[in-house]
Amino acid sequence: MTDLGNQSRYWNSTGTSKTFGHPVDPAWLDGVDRRARVLDYGCGYGRLAGLLAEWGFENVEGVDVAPRLVARARERHPGTRFTVLDRPPHLDVPDGGVDVVLLFAVLTCLPDDAAQRALVRELHRVLRPGGRLYLSDLCLQDDLRNLARYERFAGKYGTYGIFETGDGAVCRHHTVDWWDDLLADFTLVAGREVAVETMNGHPARATQRLLTRP
Incomplete structure (x- = not known):
């Protein structure tokens, strides 16, 4: 049975071939010193960490649970640091040691409530007061394909919005209320919706x- 708190087996096999496209708004990084410590949690093959390095950020690190994805990231972006997480979500970082965390399309791949809460607590710990958390993920979609998946798997997993992809992953789209509760220890600065393509090539709206950490 799939471990809903850590799907590393999927991401180290089928998931190595996926591509990701959630956009980064450079304006949301305005005022961040280019020497600031930036952490890309769930970096995959290093798309975001590599992009930030291109924008002049000098202290970027990507972390992920899948060694094969991290190897791909290192090959694509040899000048950027990438680390395999041995005990996710634990980070080998002191309290308040990070200035910015990117968390892009990670919660959807971590459908378990307790696992999401543990991850958010760890990110809160490593962020300095005033540090930024930039989150991009998927709330509930309103198209017929997704609505059918939500209904089909709600009984099996006990949470509306969790579904199986058909190629071995279990994913989750979230209610806004859940996000509000999950992120209650942070202060909301800005929000928006953007058009994205999912890892399996379907159009979606990302939130x-x-x-910031108070």
Whole structure:
């Protein structure tokens, strides 16, 4: 049975071939010193970490649970640091040691409530007061394909919005109320919706939030 708190087996096999396209708004990083410590949690093959390095950020690190994805990231972006997480979500970072965290399309791949809460607590710990959390993920969609999946798997997983992809992953689209509760220890700065393509090539609307640690 799939471990809903850590799907590393999927991401180290089928998931290595996926591509990701959630956009980053450079304006949400305005005022961040280019020497600031930036962490891309769930970096995959290094798309975002590599992009930030291109924008002049000098201290970017990507972390992920899948060694094969991290190897791909290192090959694509040899000048950027990438680390395999041995005990996710634990980070080998002191309290308040990070200035910015990117969390892009990670919660959807971590459908378990307790696992999401543990991850958010760890990110809160490592962010300095005033540090930024830039979140991009998927709330509930309103198209017929997704509505049918939500209904089909709600009984099996006990949460409306969790579904199986058909190629071995279990994913989750979220209610806004859940996000509000999950992120209650952060301060919301900005929010928006953007058009994205999912890892399996389907159009979707992603919700992005910029938050700070008080």
